[in-house]
Amino acid sequence: MRSYGKCVKLIGYGACVALIGSLLIGSAQGLAQNAESSPNEPLRLTVAPHTSSRIAMHTLPKAVCVLHVDGDSDTSRSFKLFSDDEGMLRFNVNPREESDEVAAFAVDCTSDGESRTFGLELRPNHTPSLDLPAPQAEIRTPKASDFIRPALTKAAALQLSDGELVTREYPLRPNPKEAPDAFAAWLQAVTQPARRVDARQVAHPELRASTWELSAGWSGFALKNAPNEVPVPTYDMVEGAWYVPMVKISNNNLSTYSVLWIGLDGDNGICPSYCPQGAQDDGRYSDLWQAGTEQDIENYTWSIFSFDFSNYDAWTEFIPGQSMQVLPNLNVSPGDGMFSEVWVGNKGQSPSLSGLFAIASVEDLTQAEYANVYNCLGLEIDNKCTTEDQIPVLGYQAEWIMERPYENNALTDLADYNVAWMYDAYALQTNGSLMNYNGANSQDIWMYNYSNGHLLTVPYVWNNSTIQFFWYNWY
Secondary structure, three states, X not given: OHHHHHHHHHHOOOOOOOOOOOOOEOOOOOOOOEEOOOOOOOEEEEEOOOOXXXXXXXXXXXXXXXXXXXXXXXXXXXXXXXXXXXXXXXXEEEEOOOOOOOEEEEEEEEEOOEEEEEEEEEEEOOOOOOOOOOOOOOOEOOOOOOOEEOOXXXXXXXXXXXXXXXXXXXXXXXXXXXXXXXXXXXXXXXXXXXXXXXXXXXXXXXXXXXXXXXXXXXXXXXXXXXXXXXXXXXXXXXXXXXXXXXXXXXXXXXXXEOEEEEEEEOOHHHOOOOOOOOHHHOOOOOOEEEEEEXXXXXXXXXXXXXXXXXXXXXXXXXXXOOOOEEOOOOOOOOOOEEEEEEEEEOOOOOEOOOOOEEEEEEXXXXXXXXXXXXXXXXXXXXXXXXOOOOXXXXXXOEEEEEEOOEEOOEEXXXXXXXXXXXXXXXXXXXXXXXXXXXXXXXXXXXXXXXXXXXXXXXXXXEEOOEEEEEEOOOO
């Protein structure tokens, strides 16, 4: 795929990882550790200093966990993580200095009323030992019960109808004439086998993405209605592809966050001028449906040790109906190629703003995994999605955004992602045609911290379908 090849050359992530037909799925960087851990036997590893190493440790299934320095009871100094359905917890660690000493951490996990603590001991050194080995590549072997979406031939990919593609769990097909690069990204996704993971969503209430935060929390591009025009439903699907940026921090005792996403709506400015009478106060016309990846990093410095811990998650969020929802079964690593589509419609049908569901297709092309998320816009009655108390997605805007989210109602500091790229950035209009992010009525958004005058991040037009994001400052 041309855009992905360009990404590899420009970002320097190295060669694109070949997707293995048998789906013996490993880490993109070969740094994951598939290791058993228990409350009695800590996971003990040697991790190279000045290098981000991927660690996976076995904990409780479907758990919410916090990692902290062993013996430190200060809950404000903890790193929140989510395990998958099999209990695997994944994160990255980067020691700042080399040492022969061992740093001890604790991972407190809670799942379905059960709580357990798991030990983690890390030696920041270039030379592993027998009792403190280096992390090894995680092997994820498909189970007999797994659904493997088969690879399509190019002929079948062109011949199947949109409805047939969606019913078979393939992402929506871009028009090859209107968006050849987006079609190439889509073709890569559907012509390789992929494993469906459970789209279980876990609330991350401490963090939330924001609705329209002009220049304060958002940076990117937004397609809007024409100036001075009464808003009308314009977009019912948005898509984009990106490589998950690796983040770093350069000062001690600092937590920084970033979310890279695509979405529909979010500009609260349309109310109250254009909303139905009385609607501006109930939140129904301040909708935002989005999906993306989260890249967070936190430093722990004490005694002779200094470690940067980072986590990378896929997530969705529907405002005002829910908070940020992590998809823990997607094994997202820095450098992974993502392809995502967000739309409104009914199951097994093409996009339509009259549909019952906010739908997201989130694919990790590197790991050959995908999840399809269906959020009912109304109430579910007898396990059926209804229009009762429905919160509509209006389709007034489409966005491609790098954001610093809120934590406990305050804007966070922005994680240093250096440079990031978003490819194949198109929105499907309700008339059936595709528009690129830089089309008519496009608005570019620069992120500022107005309290100190710092410019935080800026998007640039690379070409008609590619956005380049530059990081400048974290606060």
